[in-house]
Amino acid sequence: MAARTVLQQADITRALTRIAHEILEANKGSAGLVLLGIPTRGVELAERLAALITAFAASSDESVDGRPSPVPFGALDVTMYRDDLARHPTRSPSPTRIPAGGIDGKTVVLVDDVLFSGRTIRSALDAIADHGRPAAVRLAVLVDRGHRELPIRPDYVGKNLPSATSERINVLLTGTDGIDAVTIEDTSRDAPAAPDPDEAITDPADTQSTEEATR
Amino acid sequence: MKHLLSTRDLDRDTAIQLLDIAEDMAATQQREVKKLPTLRGKTVVNLFFEDSTRTRISFEAAAKRLSADVINFSAKGSSVSKGESLQDTAQTLEAIGADVIVIRHGSSGAPKVLAESGWIAASVLNAGDGTHEHPTQALLDAFTLRRRIHGDASRGAALDGITVLIVGDILHSRVARSNVWLLSTLGAEVTLVGPPTLIPHGIDGWPVTVAFDLDAAIADTDPDAVMMLRVQTERMHDAYFPSTREYASLWGLTAARFAALPERAVVMHPGPMNRGFEIASVAADSARSTVREQVANGVSTRMAALYLTATGGAA
Amino acid sequence: MSPTSAGNGTTAYLLAGARLSDGRTVDIRLESGVVTAVGDRVDAGGATRIDADGLIALPGLVDLHTHLREPGGEGAETVLSGSRAAAVGGFTAVNAMANTTPVADTASIVEQVQALGDAAGYVTVRPIGAVTKGLAGTQLADIGGMARSKARVRVFSDDGSCVADPLLMRRALEYIRTFDGVLAQHAQEPRLTEGAQLNEGPMSAELGLAGWPAVAEETIIARDVLLAQHTGARLHVCHLSTAGSVEVIRWAKARGIRVTAEVTPHHLLLTDRLAAGYDARFKVNPPLRSDADVEAVRAGLADGTIDIVATDHAPHGHDAKHCEWSAAANGMVGLESALSVVQEAMVETGLLVWADVERVLSVAPARIGGVEGHGQPIAVGSAAEIILIDPSARRDFGIADLAGKSVNSPYLGRSLPGAVVATFHLGAPTVLNGHIVERGPLGRSSLEPNATAHA
Numbered sequence: 013m014a015a016r017t018v019l020q021q022a023d024i025t026r027a028l029t030r031i032a033h034e035i036l037e038a039n040k041g042s043a044g045l046v047l048l049g050i051p052t053r054g055v056e057l058a059e060r061l062a063a064l065i066t067a068f069a070a071s072s073d074e075s076v077d078g079r080p081s082p083v084p085f086g087a088l089d090v091t092m093y094r095d096d097l098a099r100h101p102t103r104s105p106s107p108t109r110i111p112a113g114g115i116d117g118k119t120v121v122l123v124d125d126v127l128f129s130g131r132t133i134r135s136a137l138d139a140i141a142d143h144g145r146p147a148a149v150r151l152a153v154l155v156d157r158g159h160r161e162l163p164i165r166p167d168y169v170g171k172n173l174p175s176a177t178s179e180r181i182n183v184l185l186t187g188t189d190g191i192d193a194v195t196i197e198d199t200s201r202d203a204p205a206a207p208d209p210d211e212a213i214t215d216p217a218d219t220q221s222t223e224e225a226t227r
Numbered sequence: 228m229k230h231l232l233s234t235r236d237l238d239r240d241t242a243i244q245l246l247d248i249a250e251d252m253a254a255t256q257q258r259e260v261k262k263l264p265t266l267r268g269k270t271v272v273n274l275f276f277e278d279s280t281r282t283r284i285s286f287e288a289a290a291k292r293l294s295a296d297v298i299n300f301s302a303k304g305s306s307v308s309k310g311e312s313l314q315d316t317a318q319t320l321e322a323i324g325a326d327v328i329v330i331r332h333g334s335s336g337a338p339k340v341l342a343e344s345g346w347i348a349a350s351v352l353n354a355g356d357g358t359h360e361h362p363t364q365a366l367l368d369a370f371t372l373r374r375r376i377h378g379d380a381s382r383g384a385a386l387d388g389i390t391v392l393i394v395g396d397i398l399h400s401r402v403a404r405s406n407v408w409l410l411s412t413l414g415a416e417v418t419l420v421g422p423p424t425l426i427p428h429g430i431d432g433w434p435v436t437v438a439f440d441l442d443a444a445i446a447d448t449d450p451d452a453v454m455m456l457r458v459q460t461e462r463m464h465d466a467y468f469p470s471t472r473e474y475a476s477l478w479g480l481t482a483a484r485f486a487a488l489p490e491r492a493v494v495m496h497p498g499p500m501n502r503g504f505e506i507a508s509v510a511a512d513s514a515r516s517t518v519r520e521q522v523a524n525g526v527s528t529r530m531a532a533l534y535l536t537a538t539g540g541a542a
Numbered sequence: 543m544s545p546t547s548a549g550n551g552t553t554a555y556l557l558a559g560a561r562l563s564d565g566r567t568v569d570i571r572l573e574s575g576v577v578t579a580v581g582d583r584v585d586a587g588g589a590t591r592i593d594a595d596g597l598i599a600l601p602g603l604v605d606l607h608t609h610l611r612e613p614g615g616e617g618a619e620t621v622l623s624g625s626r627a628a629a630v631g632g633f634t635a636v637n638a639m640a641n642t643t644p645v646a647d648t649a650s651i652v653e654q655v656q657a658l659g660d661a662a663g664y665v666t667v668r669p670i671g672a673v674t675k676g677l678a679g680t681q682l683a684d685i686g687g688m689a690r691s692k693a694r695v696r697v698f699s700d701d702g703s704c705v706a707d708p709l710l711m712r713r714a715l716e717y718i719r720t721f722d723g724v725l726a727q728h729a730q731e732p733r734l735t736e737g738a739q740l741n742e743g744p745m746s747a748e749l750g751l752a753g754w755p756a757v758a759e760e761t762i763i764a765r766d767v768l769l770a771q772h773t774g775a776r777l778h779v780c781h782l783s784t785a786g787s788v789e790v791i792r793w794a795k796a797r798g799i800r801v802t803a804e805v806t807p808h809h810l811l812l813t814d815r816l817a818a819g820y821d822a823r824f825k826v827n828p829p830l831r832s833d834a835d836v837e838a839v840r841a842g843l844a845d846g847t848i849d850i851v852a853t854d855h856a857p858h859g860h861d862a863k864h865c866e867w868s869a870a871a872n873g874m875v876g877l878e879s880a881l882s883v884v885q886e887a888m889v890e891t892g893l894l895v896w897a898d899v900e901r902v903l904s905v906a907p908a909r910i911g912g913v914e915g916h917g918q919p920i921a922v923g924s925a926a927e928i929i930l931i932d933p934s935a936r937r938d939f940g941i942a943d944l945a946g947k948s949v950n951s952p953y954l955g956r957s958l959p960g961a962v963v964a965t966f967h968l969g970a971p972t973v974l975n976g977h978i979v980e981r982g983p984l985g986r987s988s989l990e991p992n993a994t995a996h997a
Contacts, residue, residue: 089251092265092293092534102228102539104244105251107382142260235748313865334866335739335750336820343819344864357868359750404750428753429743 015182015195019171024154024185024192027170028057031152032064034168039119042069044147046115047085050124050136051106055087056187057154058123084111088122088143093135108139116144121168125183127153130164155194157181176200228535230342230351233360234409239385242412245531246370247382252534253527256292266295269537272325274316275354276302276332281498282354282364285522286329289529295537298323313337314346321347327537328352335359350536358399364497365405367528369413371517372452374524375493387414390448394441394478395456395505396425396467402497403456407435420444421456421478424467441478445487453488454495455480455506475504485510493517553969554578554589560599560930562920563897570599572926575969580922592974594930597963600900602634602665602927603881604907604916606726606804607701607780607852609873610636610667612658613651614643619857619947621658621667624877627855627946628665629972631877632962634927635666635908635916636855640677641702647672647683649691656693663981664972668913671695673714673725677703682714689721696912699726701780702827704762706732711766715775724776724802724910727766729787730828734758739868741814741829749817751867754829756784763787767794767801778910779803781854783828785838792847802910804852805839807876807883812836812952822863822870823952826856843902844893850907853880857948874952878944881931882958889933890959896933926969935961945978 019027039045042065049058062085069083091105122136133151140149152168157175171194175181178200184193228241237245255263271290273283283299290297302316313332320328327350330338335357342351355361369386377384391410397403397419410417411434418436419426426437438444445453458474468474475481480494485507488494494506494516502508511518554573561567569584570577579585605628611619619627621638628636638655640646646655652669659667671688675681677700688695698718705711705727715725735758740746742753763779767790770777779791782803791803808826813833816824824830842848856873863870876883884903888894894902900919908917918924937943939953965973972979 092251092255092263097265097538100539102535105248107251108254138264142255142263143258312861313869332866334868337866339820340866357750358752401750404748427747428755429745429747432744433747 015197017193017195018173019155019194021192024170024194027154028060028064031168031170032061032068035061035121035150035152036065036068036072038150038167042066042083044117044119045083045121046111046113046118046146047083047121047123048088048110048115048136048140049085050122050132051087051089053125053183053185053188054123056185057125057152058085058087059187061085061121061123061152084113086111088136088139090132090135090139093138095131095135108143110143114144115140115146117147119148119150120146121150121152123152125154125185126181127151127156127164127166128159130160130162133164134162154183155181228539230338231362231532231536232339232342232351232353234362234365234405234412235360237362237409237412239412242366242369242409243383243385245366245528245535246373248534249366249370249524249528249531250382252292252530253524256527262292262294264294265534266290266293266537269295269326270298270324271295271327271329271533271537272298272300272320272323273354274300274302274320274328274330276330276337277355278303279331279355281522282331285525286354286529288526289533292526293530293533295327295533298325313341314344317341317344317347321349325349327533329354331355333357352532352536355401357401358404359401360405361401362405362409363525363529363532364402365409366532367521367525368406368454368495368497369409370528371495371521371524372493374520375517376451385413386410389415389451390418391415391452391454392418392420392441392444392448392450393454393456394420394480396458396462397421397456398425398427399459399462400456406454407433411435416448418444418448418450422468422474425462441484442487445484449489450492452493452495453480455500457497457499458501458505471504479504480506480510482507482509485513495521497521554587555966555969555971556584556586556589556591557594557599557928557930558591560594560597562599563895563900570920570928572928572966572969575926577920577922577924577926577928580920592930592964596934597930597932598896599920600632600896600929600931601904601918601920601924602916602929602965602967603632603903604911604913605633605636605853605855605877605880606697606778606850606907606911607806608636608638608855608877609641609857610638610655611857612642613654617947618859618862621655622662622664623945623947624855624857625659625662625664625667626978627875627877627944629965629967630945630962630976630978631853631879632881632929632931632965632973633665633877634929634965634967635668635913636877637668637670637697637911637913639701640670640672640699645672645676645683646670646688647675647677649684649687649693652688652693652695653691664978665967666913666916668697668911669693669695670697670699670701670726673698673700673705674710679703679705679707679710682710682717685714685717685723686720689723696721696723697726697778698723699728699780701726701728704728704730704732706762708765708769712769712773715769715773715777719773719775722776722912724778724912726778726780727762728780729759729762729766729782731758731762734761738829739825740817741831743814743832745814745817749820751817756786756831756835759784759828760786760790763790767791767799770794770801771797771799775800777801781806781809781828781852782839782842782848783809783831784835788838788842788847791842795847802849802906803842803847804850804907805843805848806854807851807880807887808874808952809839810836810843810851810887811883816952817867820867822865822867823874823950823954825867825870825872826854826874827872840887840891840893843888844898849902850910851880851884851902852907853877855946856950857946858950859948863950874950875944875946875948876951877946879939879951879953879958881962882939882960883953885933885960886958926966928966929962930964932961932963933959935959937961
């Protein structure tokens, strides 16, 4: 069935711009920030947010020499930290890239496309601990669709999208998919027989991006 | 992937996926915290019917880096040597709660029998069976070769057009068999070199070239890699060749042959080496020798193999 | 088909409307252990009538190569259980190999086997005597003692081991001439097959199983036919399995050497590719060979170079086969499936007609082994050793089709043609409707009135 578009390119740009400002404000500038995206689309979002924050920090002219260093960003793969490895087909991990300065004593902002059960973020917190000891860890997501299974709450949200568990949220990004859009579709009408209850209710994958849908 | 029994039935995409995951595993081994929680709560049994400390500790390190519980079961000198069958041993391990059985066995096909018998539900990982296969050794060899050739651009890459000489006792070598299948699946051109007494009959259908003259093979193939196989001491007294000296002069990687190799060629050996016999020290210790990398890469590759076999529910 | 008694308590049978191997459709009357009438509309005359419409009647099959395992291996097979398996397979006589524990190398052992066979009563059991003491290949066994014993042994074999020593082989060939015996050689050069696991070729190379070269069989056969020529003795070659062996036998026969040869059903149908899964049911000695070898032994059997089919029925218990390949025992059971396999490999391919089957599975093996009272084409006065088979049947061969103690059949799960409907031994049915006829404590058929009284 056709997916319904809920965010257009302009909406996504606006959301990211706002999040960038909020991060700068909360952090009182760009110093000590490290953005880590969770593959696949979180990585692109982290890169775009880092560029926006770097640009806004430069325009605010807060640095002494007027040329603030770019905000470091990287990728944090959480596959090996997941708690559902025995319940899904084997996932291939993606590379983890920690910026050269590391994360010790930094303010790490985790970036993901969709926040759902919270289990991916739980995995990410474990993964971060194996790479160092940040001063603080924050969470930025483009879409929060609810249905949390863990006491995890985002610090920065592009758009709250209350959804049914049978619905699928697709995040498309220019760098990965050639287009910026967030769409929503009802998979219950696609699924001919009874949907796997384990998949749909008790153990929802928390980032139901298109990439995962194809696995 | 439920089991890893051979490289013969590993398709190209799966092989590359496994090598890529090994890259991720290798990256974690550069961190201060090398341990991953991936297999927490899983039990890996190293069931070794043959002594092989090197392979066993490599698998043990791999399993522990993934947080699995590891039980080492050396079947030599245990009840197994008193006539307990493979079936009874396997079912004992199953009762203990083994999720993965890493098996080294002197009888070709024992891992496959174990995996397909219906005796157990655990995954089976072949750590060397008789003269059949040693798939993780071939995977770590391919991983090592790929890194030497493609460096940081290894991820996703294969070995297309790479020429490899595998030299020595092909007949009794499970390392050679596994490498023949895997390297050719990855696009490499493989030439087997050794005395005719140590080349198996019936390999016309293998994707390889066979040569008896090592010097000519080096000149003809201009190899990217030379893989020297260990010659077991028991072969030396069983009329496969007249003397160790003659073997070394005809099929050993002597200093002169090492010098005749192209500059880019790497020297591989699965270990342990018979220095001065199948390989001269000048070759074994040179910067072009991958012997120590192979050991380190063994852990990453076996982590990848354990990850792929021990995780994954519905396919 | 079910027997309908026309009289009261008769021991006569009328097989109505059976097709003989020559194509004639006839009624056959059996009485007192012999065929008393063959022809159109034979008078039942009080005989039990059995409708054989659509069935082929052949003289009972004779196996020159059976392992009954008793004494010593009763867990895998006994003379009784093996006799039942034979009857179900359409056999009325089997020759029991000598590699028992203890080895059948003295008169007392062969007489014991003979007595066990007589007591079982399902088939004629003829003991084979060992060539060398303990099959050790060093000293001649008690050949004369076995030949002159009550068992009157005429076939001598170290099967399972090769009589490898050429001098000992020469002496044995010479010595058995005293009794007009035949030496059945297991042709396997021991040094060339040290540790051997599978036919040497692409499969052994890929599977990493030590190669079992064809030449290890062919060199022994070549040597032995020359020794047979030199000594004038009778040589029989067991379970010939390679194309080269067929060539050697063909050459020897052309030179007039007194040699006969057998092939097993499995070497007519199966190849070494079946070892791909390391399933030890396919481990056998000699090993399953290549497609080319299968073609060659079929051609050899078709043109008479190979004289007979013999089962090499080799029962093994569960543990001997459910293990890693190199630890598994060699051998497969074959009595119950032999005729179906020959039909599949030879008849359905057009290589043999039923008259040939009668020759290679009954007449010729009885002649080679000196098995009296068997292997006689059905005619008035011939022994009432007769089977009825349904060539149009087809079945998925399963454990239920096995009647012996062991189930190590390579055919389980395979579709095979033909079925043995009835077996008559000494004029009485041992198998009816494909099922064994249980026998009373005296070893007599329960259908016979004398036995029912005791049963």
